[in-house]
Amino acid sequence: xxxxxxxxxxxxxxxxxxxxxxxxxxxxxxxxxxxxxxxxxxxxxxxxxxxxxxxxxxxxxxxxxxxxxxxxxxxxxxxxxxxxxxxxxxxxxxxxxxxxxxxxxxxxxxxxxxxxxxxxxxxxxxxxxxxxxxxxxxxxxxxxxxxxxxxxxxxxxxxxxxxxxxxxxxxxxxxxxxxxxxxxxxxxxxxxxxxxxxxxxxxxxxxxxxxxxxxxxxxxxxxxxxxxxxxxxxxxxxxxxxxxxxxxxxxxxxxxxxxxxxxxxxxxxxxxxxxxxxxxxxxxxxxxxxxxxx
Amino acid sequence: xxxxxxxxxxxxxxxxxxxxxxxxxxxxxxxxxxxxxxxxxxxxxxxxxxxxxxxxxxxxxxxxxxxxxxxxxxxxxxxxxxxxxxxxxxxxxxxxxxxxxxxxxxxxxxxxxxxxxxxxxxxxxxxxxxxxxxxxxxxxx
Numbered sequence: 001x002x003x004x005x006x007x008x009x010x011x012x013x014x015x016x017x018x019x020x021x022x023x024x025x026x027x028x029x030x031x032x033x034x035x036x037x038x039x040x041x042x043x044x045x046x047x048x049x050x051x052x053x054x055x056x057x058x059x060x061x062x063x064x065x066x067x068x069x070x071x072x073x074x075x076x077x078x079x080x081x082x083x084x085x086x087x088x089x090x091x092x093x094x095x096x097x098x099x100x101x102x103x104x105x106x107x108x109x110x111x112x113x114x115x116x117x118x119x120x121x122x123x124x125x126x127x128x129x130x131x132x133x134x135x136x137x138x139x140x141x142x143x144x145x146x147x148x149x150x151x152x153x154x155x156x157x158x159x160x161x162x163x164x165x166x167x168x169x170x171x172x173x174x175x176x177x178x179x180x181x182x183x184x185x186x187x188x189x190x191x192x193x194x195x196x197x198x199x200x201x202x203x204x205x206x207x208x209x210x211x212x213x214x215x216x217x218x219x220x221x222x223x224x225x226x227x228x229x230x231x232x233x234x235x236x237x238x239x240x241x242x243x244x245x246x247x248x249x250x251x252x253x254x255x256x257x258x259x260x261x262x263x264x265x266x267x268x269x270x271x272x273x274x275x276x277x278x279x280x281x282x283x284x285x286x287x288x289x290x291x292x293x294x
Numbered sequence: 295x296x297x298x299x300x301x302x303x304x305x306x307x308x309x310x311x312x313x314x315x316x317x318x319x320x321x322x323x324x325x326x327x328x329x330x331x332x333x334x335x336x337x338x339x340x341x342x343x344x345x346x347x348x349x350x351x352x353x354x355x356x357x358x359x360x361x362x363x364x365x366x367x368x369x370x371x372x373x374x375x376x377x378x379x380x381x382x383x384x385x386x387x388x389x390x391x392x393x394x395x396x397x398x399x400x401x402x403x404x405x406x407x408x409x410x411x412x413x414x415x416x417x418x419x420x421x422x423x424x425x426x427x428x429x430x431x432x433x434x435x
Contacts, residue, residue: 038306041308048303048370214322214338215337
């Protein structure tokens with residue numbers, strides 16, 4: 001039988017842990033609401049953007065822009081890995097990092113050089129222990145970021161791609177499906193596939209009036225396409241941030257429940273131990289009085 | 295006077311949605327103006343100040359990196375950055391301008407020239423937009 005005091009201490013400790021996990025759960029749920037609101041606020045921009053791009057891409061020749069052209073020989077692959085900065089959110093970061101790592105290993109096995117751009121500390125920590133080169137790491141940015149982070153990453157990615165440093169760019173991030181589901185997703189970013197442009201183009205319904213374009217369709221595409229990359233990266237950032245909070249909420253909820261289980265089983269142990277002690281004491285007393293009688 | 299709806303959208307929020315009489319925007323090829331019943335039109339915007347008139351009064355918004363779409367009496371401006379005068383941090387813009395100026399003087403031949411120039415332009419227009427609001431506000435009092 002464990003000592004009564006030890007069990008009691010343990011119960012107190014678990015209860016304190018429970019308070020912390022409960023608080024973290026509430027913080028995460030508040031942050032999740034914020035992150036979801038940001039996704040909502042981003043939607044009008046993104047929708048309009050896709051509509052404009054679709055309008056333009058319909059008439060344009062895919063070979064007019066370097067970002068649309070697939071390279072024949074792919075030598076270097078860049079992975080943009082978006083994770084959170086902080087842990088305690090279940091397997092969330094691990095899922096993203098391992099999906100990215102798997103892709104990196106496949107590409108490396110094909111004889112391609114793989115480089116990594118990390119957003120979020122957890123992803124960087126994983127890739128720091130691998131042989132893949134980290135070209136840039138954006139750490140401690142996930143807690144408060146705006147579009148300028150996406151455009152900084154975007155310009156680095158586009159600059160490298162146009163300059164020939166990378167021939168393919170893929171983004172790994174945590175897609176926010178629902179409160180209960182976050183998926184580690186790999187999204188090819190560059191080259192922009194014509195299929196994607198076609199899909200976007202199919203969206204606006206009905207015939208539209210002929211537009212007047214300034215400077216020209218090609219000129220506008222040249223402006224829009226790099227920004228499309230930024231939009232996609234921003235979407236990845238927003239999704240990852242919302243997913244992180246949802247994942248943390250759930251894992252903290254589990255932790256709180258586990259604390260409850262632990263407390264009840266420890267209380268049982270405590271009560272048993274106490275009962276045993278009482279019985280023992282009673283037996284001593286009874287034994288003593290019997291001895292006196294005798 | 296016939297009205298048209300002006301909407302300014304950034305990735306972070308809807309900056310403005312208002313019925314206006316006239317929109318003057320800094321197109322990539324130069325300033326252009328839009329009034330009601332304009333033909334459908336799509337243009338890339340440069341860095342600058344976008345002007346819109348409500349009740350004959352001119353208002354300004356700083357925009358950078360955007361597009362404007364005109365269709366059916368609606369002007370939609372998509373901009374990576376759009377700031378109303380009251381949201382502009384003048385001190386920050388002034389410092390950015392200083393930095394850009396120094397960089398321009400030092401690195402005339404470097405690749406960063408374009409970036410510094412853009413930063414300079416952004417700072418200049420931010421301050422300009424902010425000033426217009428200041429003068430409007432002071433005359434109103």
